[in-house]
Amino acid sequence: MENRRSIRKYKPDEIERKLIEEIIYSASLAPSAKNRQPWKFIIYQGKEKDKLVDVMRHGINSEKTTHELMPEWAFAIPDAENTVRIMQE
Numbered sequence: 001m002e003n004r005r006s007i008r009k010y011k012p013d014e015i016e017r018k019l020i021e022e023i024i025y026s027a028s029l030a031p032s033a034k035n036r037q038p039w040k041f042i043i044y045q046g047k048e049k050d051k052l053v054d055v056m057r058h059g060i061n062s063e064k065t066t067h068e069l070m071p072e073w074a075f076a077i078p079d080a081e082n083t084v085r086i087m088q089e
Contacts, residue, residue, distance in 0.1 A: 010089055014045070049087065056084050 024041045032038060044052050060080050067074055 008086070010086065012089070053084055053087050056080070056087075060084065 020043055024043075027041070028037070028039050030039075060077060063069055063074075064077055
């Protein structure tokens with residue numbers, strides 16, 4: 001824990017599929033409450049990731065102007081925008 005760090009900038013390098021699979025496998029071994037293991041992993045890369053970012057950006061912009069879907073979550077919009085920004089890098 002002492003050497004833990006939070007990464008906020010990512011390299012644009014493509015990650016090998018085998019490494020992604022190893023990471024997901026390791027994550028699936030993490031403990032969960034009552035051993036429910038509710039893990040779901042979805043990997044987006046390339047054009048599909050770009051489409052997802054566009055959909056997310058559209059939803060955020062819509063929510064910023066209307067607050068129709070989740071008015072009680074308006075405070076979370078900056079965090080959502082930050083997630084989209086990170087995904088674009």
